[in-house]
Amino acid sequence: MTTASQQAPAAEVAGLAIRTGKGSPILDGIDFVLAPGAITGLLGPSGAGKTTLMRTLVGVHKISSGTVKVFGLAAGAPALRGAVGYVTQAPSVYQDLSVLENVRYFAALQGLPRASALEAIDAVGLSPLSHRRASGLSGGEFSRVSLACALAGKPRLLVLDEPTVGLDPVLRAELWQRFAALAQEGTSLLISSHVMEEASHCQTLLLLRQGKLLAQLTPQQLRERGRSEDLELAFLQLIRDQEVAK
Numbered sequence: 535m536t537t538a539s540q541q542a543p544a545a546e547v548a549g550l551a552i553r554t555g556k557g558s559p560i561l562d563g564i565d566f567v568l569a570p571g572a573i574t575g576l577l578g579p580s581g582a583g584k585t586t587l588m589r590t591l592v593g594v595h596k597i598s599s600g601t602v603k604v605f606g607l608a609a610g611a612p613a614l615r616g617a618v619g620y621v622t623q624a625p626s627v628y629q630d631l632s633v634l635e636n637v638r639y640f641a642a643l644q645g646l647p648r649a650s651a652l653e654a655i656d657a658v659g660l661s662p663l664s665h666r667r668a669s670g671l672s673g674g675e676f677s678r679v680s681l682a683c684a685l686a687g688k689p690r691l692l693v694l695d696e697p698t699v700g701l702d703p704v705l706r707a708e709l710w711q712r713f714a715a716l717a718q719e720g721t722s723l724l725i726s727s728h729v730m731e732e733a734s735h736c737q738t739l740l741l742l743r744q745g746k747l748l749a750q751l752t753p754q755q756l757r758e759r760g761r762s763e764d765l766e767l768a769f770l771q772l773i774r775d776q777e778v779a780k
């Protein structure tokens with residue numbers, strides 16, 4: 535049986551603005567709803583406000599105005615602690631600990647059993663390396679340890695800041711398969727990237743530019759509105775069209 539909270543949107547953002555006092559706001563008038571159990575891509579050029587928006591959703595960034603709700607509760611509410619996983623751009627992994635020790639440590643912080651660490655390591659395909667020291671891992675393996683740490687608590691919303699940056703095409707494809715499997719199991723994922731090509735792996739896209747949400751749409755809708763099969767060209771066309779419409 536599903537409860538009302540399980541059916542609630544993964545996130546609801548209304549009228550969100552973040553101002554620092556100087557210059558234009560970092561985020562301005564952002565409104566969107568994240569469907570549960572879907573992969574949402576957060577795309578936009580460097581400095582668009584992607585990290586700030588993600589930090590707001592996980593409740594670690596103060597907002598100037600508007601509301602940010604996650605599973606019906608104010609972002610950062612104590613009751614959401616186990617429900618939201620966040621992987622930052624810089625992997626938070628201890629170099630001198632093994633893969634297993636790292637993930638067990640994060641699991642223990644949340645009061646989770648050893649089995650949850652093993653499951654999370656398995657989910658990112660690192661079981662054969664579980665006793666390897668993190669300092670001896672490749673870049674891609676290292677980022678997957680960070681992902682496993684976030685997965686150990688089986689979060690209902692997983693917020694990933696540029697998880698595929700610096701990875702080779704094979705590893706990138708492998709990670710997107712893992713994200714799809716998580717969404718299939720009901721996890722909601724918000725994944726940022728500035729590589730438009732990755733947008734094709736997402737069900738919905740949030741297109742951010744200069745702190746404003748240009749559009750929330752599917753990859754196919756972006757191709758249609760941007761009049762190109764190439765998502766990068768389509769995004770550029772969308773920007774041009776909006777500049778002309780101003």
Ligand SMILES: Nc1ncnc2c1ncn2[C@@H]1O[C@H](COP(=O)(O)OP(=O)(O)OP(=O)(O)O)[C@@H](O)[C@H]1O
Nearest residue numbers: 554559560578579580581582583584585586587728
């Ligand atoms: N605490 C802060 N004070 C002032 N400006 C800030 C602060 N934090 C971020 N900014 C600015 O807000 C803008 C958005 O930053 P943010 O890191 O959210 O962008 P991003 O889209 O994640 O960029 P990238 O893809 O390069 O990581 C940038 O211009 C940044 O310099």
